[in-house]
Amino acid sequence: MCISISxxxxxxxxxxxxxxxxxxxxxxxxxxxxILQQVQDVYRYLPEKILTFIATxxxxxxxxIYGVATFYSHFALKPKGKYVIKVCDGTACHVKNSSAIVxxxxxxxxxxxxxxxxxxxxxxxxxxSCLGACGIAPVVVVNEDVHSIMTPEKTTAVITKLxxxxxxxxxx
Amino acid sequence: MKxxxxxxxxxxxxxxxxxxxxxxxxxxKIEIPxxxxxSELSVYGACRMCVVDIDGRGINTSCTIKPxxxxxxxxxxxxxxxxxxxALELLLANHDKQCTSCIRSASCKLQDLSNKLxxxxxxxxxTDEIKPIDDSSDAxxxxxxxCILCGDCVxxxxxxxxxxxxxxxxxxxxxxxxxxxxxxxxxxECVDCGQCxxxxxxxxxxxxxxxKDVWKEIDNPEKTVIAQVAPAIRVAIGELFGMxxxxxxxxxxVAALKMIGFDKVFDTSFAADLTVIEEANEFIARxxxxxxxxxxxxxxxxxxxxxxQYYPEYLNNLSTCKSPQQMLGxxxxxxxxxxxxxxxxxxxxxxxxxxxAKKVEANREEFMVDKIKEVDYVITTQxxxxxxxxxxxxxxxxxxxxxxxxxxxxxxAGVIFGNSGGVAEAVLRYAYEKVNRVKLPSSDFLEIRGxxxxxxxxxxxxxxxxxxxxxxxxxxxxxxxxxxxSGEKYFDLIEVMACPGGCIGGAGQPxxxxxxxxxxxxxxxxxxxxTLQLHKSQDNPYIQELYKNLLIEPNSHVAHKLLHTSYKNxxxxxxxxxSFMGSMNSQKVEIKVCVGTNCYLKKSxxxxxxxxxxxxxxxxxxxxxxAATFCMEKCGEGxxxxxxxxxxxxxxxxxxxxxxxxxxxxxNLLTIV
Numbered sequence: 001m002c003i004s005i006s007x008x009x010x011x012x013x014x015x016x017x018x019x020x021x022x023x024x025x026x027x028x029x030x031x032x033x034x035i036l037q038q039v040q041d042v043y044r045y046l047p048e049k050i051l052t053f054i055a056t057x058x059x060x061x062x063x064x065i066y067g068v069a070t071f072y073s074h075f076a077l078k079p080k081g082k083y084v085i086k087v088c089d090g091t092a093c094h095v096k097n098s099s100a101i102v103x104x105x106x107x108x109x110x111x112x113x114x115x116x117x118x119x120x121x122x123x124x125x126x127x128x129s130c131l132g133a134c135g136i137a138p139v140v141v142v143n144e145d146v147h148s149i150m151t152p153e154k155t156t157a158v159i160t161k162l163x164x165x166x167x168x169x170x171x172x
Numbered sequence: 173m174k175x176x177x178x179x180x181x182x183x184x185x186x187x188x189x190x191x192x193x194x195x196x197x198x199x200x201k202i203e204i205p206x207x208x209x210x211s212e213l214s215v216y217g218a219c220r221m222c223v224v225d226i227d228g229r230g231i232n233t234s235c236t237i238k239p240x241x242x243x244x245x246x247x248x249x250x251x252x253x254x255x256x257x258x259a260l261e262l263l264l265a266n267h268d269k270q271c272t273s274c275i276r277s278a279s280c281k282l283q284d285l286s287n288k289l290x291x292x293x294x295x296x297x298x299t300d301e302i303k304p305i306d307d308s309s310d311a312x313x314x315x316x317x318x319c320i321l322c323g324d325c326v327x328x329x330x331x332x333x334x335x336x337x338x339x340x341x342x343x344x345x346x347x348x349x350x351x352x353x354x355x356x357x358x359x360x361e362c363v364d365c366g367q368c369x370x371x372x373x374x375x376x377x378x379x380x381x382x383x384k385d386v387w388k389e390i391d392n393p394e395k396t397v398i399a400q401v402a403p404a405i406r407v408a409i410g411e412l413f414g415m416x417x418x419x420x421x422x423x424x425x426v427a428a429l430k431m432i433g434f435d436k437v438f439d440t441s442f443a444a445d446l447t448v449i450e451e452a453n454e455f456i457a458r459x460x461x462x463x464x465x466x467x468x469x470x471x472x473x474x475x476x477x478x479x480x481q482y483y484p485e486y487l488n489n490l491s492t493c494k495s496p497q498q499m500l501g502x503x504x505x506x507x508x509x510x511x512x513x514x515x516x517x518x519x520x521x522x523x524x525x526x527x528x529a530k531k532v533e534a535n536r537e538e539f540m541v542d543k544i545k546e547v548d549y550v551i552t553t554q555x556x557x558x559x560x561x562x563x564x565x566x567x568x569x570x571x572x573x574x575x576x577x578x579x580x581x582x583x584x585a586g587v588i589f590g591n592s593g594g595v596a597e598a599v600l601r602y603a604y605e606k607v608n609r610v611k612l613p614s615s616d617f618l619e620i621r622g623x624x625x626x627x628x629x630x631x632x633x634x635x636x637x638x639x640x641x642x643x644x645x646x647x648x649x650x651x652x653x654x655x656x657x658s659g660e661k662y663f664d665l666i667e668v669m670a671c672p673g674g675c676i677g678g679a680g681q682p683x684x685x686x687x688x689x690x691x692x693x694x695x696x697x698x699x700x701x702x703t704l705q706l707h708k709s710q711d712n713p714y715i716q717e718l719y720k721n722l723l724i725e726p727n728s729h730v731a732h733k734l735l736h737t738s739y740k741n742x743x744x745x746x747x748x749x750x751s752f753m754g755s756m757n758s759q760k761v762e763i764k765v766c767v768g769t770n771c772y773l774k775k776s777x778x779x780x781x782x783x784x785x786x787x788x789x790x791x792x793x794x795x796x797x798x799a800a801t802f803c804m805e806k807c808g809e810g811x812x813x814x815x816x817x818x819x820x821x822x823x824x825x826x827x828x829x830x831x832x833x834x835x836x837x838x839x840n841l842l843t844i845v
Binding site: 070 | 340350353767769
């Protein structure tokens, strides 16, 4: 297994963060959802082994945690990309042609409904039912940034820009 | 006090302390259909079968409403009937309807209610994809395609056993009942008790049948196939042939087994008598030395696995006695090949058990000598009935036959093993006479018997008080153990059985839809004890002979070899480790810190933090790998740490560092720093 050393100490630090989260929440199983939210903030998803560890620490069964983690679409059990692209497909965005945006992203990144994270772990595409910003439809949210009145072209331009930034960062 | 009444279909009906309207209605002799209602489990209200029309409240589920004075309800209006029918039709839509090839055919509640409610066609299309069947476990098979999501299994696992090996996952149309992370049952903490299968209304969870293998052995002329029949079978199998629960049918079982083709039929109760003597002597010795108390019984494999997973610190407290099933297998394979003049590998031992966990027990590696299993196959009461039917035997018309000697002769003590409290009572019948050196005035210890799933009694043995607890259901066992741990309770002897009511309520027994059935089976076993001439294991002449000719004395060397076993910590979830820090360098020292429950409670995560700091501070990242593992199966000595191949128990950072440095020096890795 070839993981860079820096990567591994990142993993160690993340695990320490999980321990801190559990401690902050007093190992209280009734706080399972906030705990999972905070842990997901650390990893960007909920790794299986970490969930098992949380189950052990909270003294509840792993099956119960798995049940909660799979119930809410907010929780992800598979690693997500560095950039999570949420394309709104609510009624307002849908009538303004949001599906063309989704298809454009799929095409640009070689993704599909069943495979929605790119192999380089940079991008994940998701559709959401309504972002509550129908006045600026169609809406695309990349991580925390909201992009309004989008078109397929504008969206792929955003992605191209992010890819360039990443290449620049890696070169440095 | 004034009588409390309500109105069912206009008829004034009195009620007392019934928990819900459903119970009141059923007492009024009106059958209300249900899938998700079990009196022993919590109320769930999911299946919508029990809806009734309540004046002023409309259509409601009767299982979720408390009886109140003056309520007026109707149980089968057109609207109510239609709602039930549509709900059922929707359940059937995605159900795998291959009833003819389902082992629950005829005992399936879904099939039964479809008939009763007059479903003549299902108008909805199947929308679910076919999901894979989980047949990893030797105890039960999970077929999600037959699941109707009533949640009975999930609640049984939590509420009776406090395990939670399966739960609901996903949401909406994707909901399914499964182990954590979609794993198979063998990879999670399931103890194989099968209570999930016992409460499942359909064929979604069923015991794993071994009938085909047994037929094959019977058909093989080279093999001598013997059967051993557990106590609980004889009072339950009749239910599958239209007879009353609790009817003693041992003689008919022997006749049927012989007709099927078994060469000899023995009684697991014989081995239960043997267990009594071994276990009682073990207990007396422990009591005298005041060590490893309380002594827990070890007859129930579901409980044994539970203890191995959750209470490693109490493994020394488990009786080392094998269960009667394994004792009979061990003795049979030891003495019968010579008696029958056959090769050991041509002797096949088939157990007939009320239990699914026994199937797994028989496969434990501890119970295999030179690759020969003590017990080759385990079939349940249901499976025996199926074999009888496959052979075309008219069970209800059979003339009883007698069991074979010597392993078929038992006393009443061996028979009551099938009841919760039976093992403890049987042990007392022996221990009382052995310790007090007087004959028991009456062999019955009535104070031990009862319906409650937790019972506590005190008995005088040689002037000292012996405190005994009887527990059925692993949730009750957990509660009791926690009380012992906290010092709130003290006991000398604890009988644990995983299933409510004991073995008579096992998952291999005929399906029960009425509450009184278990009580009838229990009564049946106590009555069988009464009708036998001998009631105490020590009086069994064939047991005496066995000690004389083979075992010498209780707990002797030979007895230990044949009749005793050992236990080990078991991981609950199969998991590899989490690697956190490490080098690509193949020359490195690996430190593995256990973060399983026991070690975690002993603050192993702090230890890991300290190790991280040490590695960072001393710049050892290139040469040291730190990883977390889930269980090293040595929980009693936690926190456990492995430094390369060296195991450090009760670890502290002070204990780990010298070992780490030594390893680094040895590998010449310190020079890199």
